[in-house]
Amino acid sequence: MASESVPITAVAELAGVSVATVSRVINNSKPVNAETREKVEAAVAQLGYRANAIGRILRKSETRMLLVLVPDFANPYYAEIVQGVESVTRDRGYHLLLADAPQRWERGATALDALHNRLADGVICLAHIDPESELHKEIAPLPWVACSEVMPGSKVPHVSIDHHQAAVDAVQYLLNRGHQRIALITAEEEFLWAQQRRQGYLDAMARAGIAVDPRWIQTARKADYADGHMAAGALLSLAALPTAVFAVSDTLAIGAIKAFRRAGRQVPQDIAVVGFDNLPLSEVFEPALTTVAQPMRELGAQATRLLLARLAGETPASLTLAHSLVVRESA
Amino acid sequence: MASESVPITAVAELAGVSVATVSRVINNSKPVNAETREKVEAAVAQLGYRANAIGRILRKSETRMLLVLVPDFANPYYAEIVQGVESVTRDRGYHLLLADAPQRWERGATALDALHNRLADGVICLAHIDPESELHKEIAPLPWVACSEVMPGSKVPHVSIDHHQAAVDAVQYLLNRGHQRIALITAEEEFLWAQQRRQGYLDAMARAGIAVDPRWIQTARKADYADGHMAAGALLSLAALPTAVFAVSDTLAIGAIKAFRRAGRQVPQDIAVVGFDNLPLSEVFEPALTTVAQPMRELGAQATRLLLARLAGETPASLTLAHSLVVRESA
DNA sequence: GTGAAAGCGCTAACAG
């Protein structure tokens, strides 16, 4: 009833028992006489008692909160991962603490405070962490797992897809359809995945015995539409236009397609385009995008299970989840 | 250095002072002798001491955490609002507790536990709350504010746009371009905004002296592409095709445009379409969508300020933020 | 099966 905080002592008093007994009843931690239990339960109900989480946490020094470090909330890719995280935290009775992982990490007032201050039991990091950075030094000794972004050489448990193989699959698909002059539109490689996807492209081409013309490879600054547009422009200026493009993100792919069309080229007839990510948008865009899909929710869920296992004292192995090529109209 | 938790007593001991003095230094709460301060700071640095948030919270019974109830993380609309929330919580030194607000609220194990258990100081609710529901009974006595979803008749502080006026503006734009037979594609009206946008359409039409043919109004079950597609199909079967459509969401608008085009109609030449939301997608889609934009980030930020003010004992007034019509190609 | 009491880490009131 009351919105006011009612402490366990009030319940004990009303029920005519000790606080220890109340605690036993609400936690089912030890056998309690049925009659006593009823008295306690009645008192709990009457007062609308809810155990204060803070008192409990202080005592047990376990917060049952997990911190999620997200590079960008508004990016649906991360949003879906968070959804996956949430699905398992909810089941396990954990709460989710969300923090923005800013590009430039300021010493001191960081999102990691929550963890340092023992507000959270562990961290799930979706952000890229430079091994040389302040952030890495801060986070290294903490119980954390990486999701989607894998740190090379780091021994931290992580879950992600095999970006290299996914790129190989995408390019192989193009190869199988008879393409030879396959271009790559990639992004600057601060993010490891960009690097890995690039290598996948290179390896698939090499395995097919195709010499890659360096001008087929366009590196965009970021990965938005405008960048894709520009990269496609560069491709368009080539004497022999590639017959297919693998873009390392759907946004890049869409920007490129727009450029091709503006130049009077048909997709996929004149030039086929494969993207990466399977954004909701890629289904609606015309032509609908052929693209590589990642299991985002699963990525988040597994990362969470990994962290929970780690917190439980286990030493779980990192996980690589399956990707899939979604074939639509653009290639 | 040590990742192990070091208590304030350890710092006091090392510095040769009392815990009270340590507390004063780290909180700057009372003047401390410069020399003493230095000793304490040295000890803090040496031990890598970080004040345990839980102890502090228990003592001050203020968690500096805010709970955000989100209907759907993966929906970019909510994601951007959360971004706005985060921007102010970060500035004010609050943490963000994120919870999914499920459609069907199960009694007991709810996301509101966090609040009942005093884990959070207040709630920002982005979800629709039926005044008759369990959830409403639960949340009513708590410190909360509504964001984007406004409860009719409820006295809870809220921030949102004027959906009615926004719809009037959209329809008026169409009217100004000479359209008369303007159709409405709306969604089932569990959400108040759908109802308000519908009324805006009706009022704008009435004010223009145009009798609305009931068949112009198509009500979709949900608000996804397929629904827009279906609604457009119904419109297409009319003897006199409307010359314009106002769709209460961009997804509906895009679904409709696809249907029109499939039927050989040009947008906007044969039929103009205005959407609502200004999703990222609406800019990329072809034709680029003319649509109503909401200031999502601002919505989140203001809601947070409202809550914070409320927690500070003030009684802030609800806010209505400005929307804007973004004119592109579809109308 | 139950109660008394200690103590998690911290801040603030009170003395000095």
Next chain:
DNA sequence: CTGTTAGCGCTTTCAC
């Protein structure tokens, strides 16, 4: 300016 002490709300020995 600094130290002593109480106590926030809870769980968990340890007795009985």
